[in-house]
Amino acid sequence: MGKKRALISVSNKDGIVEFAKELAELGFEIVSTGGTKNALKEGGVPVIGISDVTGFPEILEGRVKTLHPKIHGGLLAKYDDPSHQAQLAENEIEQIELVCVNLYPFKETISKPGVTAEDAIENIDIGGPAMLRASAKNHQYITVLVDPADYQQVIEEYKNQNGTTLETRRLLAAKVFRHTASYDALIAEYMTNLAGEEQPEKMTVTYELKQSLRYGENPHQKAAFYQKPHGSAFSVAAAEQLHGKELSYNNINDANAALQIVKEFTEPAAVAVKHMNPCGVGAGKDIFDAFGKVFEADPVSIFGGIIA
Template sequence: MSIRRALISVSDKTGIVSFAKQLAELGIEIISTGGTHRVLEEAGVPVTGISEVTHFPEIMDGRVKTLHPKIHGGLLAIRDLPSHTSAMEENGIEAIDLVVVNLYPFQQTIQKPGVTVEEAIENIDIGGPSMVRSAAKNHQYVTVVVDPADYEEVIAQLQKDGSTSLETRRQLAAKAFGHTAAYDALIANYFNELLGITFPEQLTVTYNKQQALRYGENPHQQAAFYREPRAAAGTIASAKQLHGKELSYNNINDANAALELVREFSEPAVVAVKHMNPCGVGIGETISAAYQKAYEADPVSIFGGIVAANRPIDKETAEQMKGIFLEIILAPSFTPEALELLSTKKNLRLLEWGDSSLTEPAAGLKVQTVGGGALVQEADLGQVTQKQCETVTERAPSEEEWKQLLFAWKVVKHVKSNAIVVAKDSRTLGVGAGQMNRVGSAVIALNQAGDEAKGAVLASDAFFPMKDTVEQAAKAGITAIIQPGGSIRDQESIDEANKHGIAMVFTGMRHFKH
């Protein structure tokens, strides 16, 4: 289908003048609306106003301008169906062959500080999606463009053939329907947030493609990374890569796990992650001291791992980090000296995540796909204080034990269940993750801690079904335990702790992480 007539109405005017000029040079008539009409006219592009086509003024502050039979009839007509062509002739409707439309900036509007509901509503586009959907539906005859990135290819085809190919029109139609679907999803989610509806009857989620990935978890799996349109600051999706090779699927997953954990701490903290589990966590007076503790926690597993810090990386810390192979370092920022030093490692990815005042994982919904559906839950933002915990043993924890218990409790929340963490001196000594029974995780964590377990504390993400975990802790020299409690056999664990002089506290909160 040769293109003789185009309708242009865009909020994002990137490249539109150049594109329109090239259309005009090809002899294509251009129709336009409001602000786009003014921009094109001022640039010297021959353009016809929408009212000259509809013979009806733009009314109601521009709310009504393109919702007219002379527009939608020109878009939806099946060009080789006699009943449609005769209807066009009888009603003076001319075909529109190319639609170039993108929508009111609803997303940008609702992200503005202090935006009112009225402002948001006024930036809900009605005519734009209608034109896009009409053109996309009738892509057998009509080319629809919603993305300035596609202008170049459309012009190239027009210059070569005077038309676009059916394959191109179909690809552009798919993108157009995705564009309007994402737009409507944003609007629906805005109103759900406004009304405090967390789990609507129909969950509409939308993401923008951030990058293609070489592969997924394994080389035979294809993958891509998508970003929420309103991704919050301090998340992996909003982090800025400063250096290093492209991130992989597993890199992003591990980096996210590290970032969510390090944001639990207000003190200078460093987290090392391997395969979605923390292998070393430390807090200290400085970020350098915190890194040293995280490294010493497990100097074997940190090799090839992902490290996240909640303070800027300075030169001293960079020098420590440079000594081993790391895949990624995430930090709120890097000093110029640290960036220069770490950038000498060609493949090391450096990610800047911004605000170091963020001291809890990002809120929002967690979506896990399953066969034929999805499980959706709120992010686990649960935290406890000393006052919220119940001491259930004869001996209460000392002040230092409380400090270590609460530290270990923050870490165990981010370990795959069944999860056990052993800690002392504000660093992890042993991590037991993902075992089919709790005592198995405890044995792993305690064995890793070795002799350092003497005088250390132990955290469990869920209750002890039997006293065996306490027995293992006692043999290793653990002096205090933090766990949710709630087992029908809690008393057996309490009695075993009392037998060995172990202090034990219940949080009343479970942290399963599957």
């Protein structure tokens, strides 16, 4: 197989220099692109440019640099297939053992006020997802990382056993496919809205973990709270908890229901919800008046309920 080779190309550079240094100390040859290559060089990490591997320059303002057989051959070849290894040797392609890639900041770009369609589209990554998908497909042999939170575990496994376990590689590959699926879902939503399509033939949505919950609707059930990356700012998901113990599944669900009801009013209004059932709704000259009507509607069920 020859020397160990790692391919690094990241938009999020948190911890990348330290990670690459550790890889270099473990005997990895580092291949990198553009801004990542410059950051690694400045950090004192020996690095080989992608063009030195492919024999082809980065072109079209960097839009084409990694889409090349000398990269994807190294990502997709099977280590234990003699015909694959023969083809690599014949075409002078080096196997790539580890891939660390994260994508152009599309979500961050479209979150900026006044972003143009041109800016958004320019931040749609092409080569990154291709490398990630190829590496994750070939996780039987390749370790692929998309999240800086996983750097240390990989380093520890290499130090302790000279490689990662299949279990780790599979977990990392699953994270990659979730990452690319979420990335494409955001792009699809943006482009659908940009095109003015109101009833697309397919609708794909993505959510991000906001917090794990102590339990679900009942104590024996597990639950977690997810939010849309670009959900409404006027929602429970966007709210800040000021005090008190951690909210439960039922607290969050009821709070969301109460908020959705009270949003229907333009005059001062209040709502009480208990286990997803409104037990009081009132409107008045001010919030105090409105709440008084809510309480009087059912002073028993409101105990332990949610007020909006």
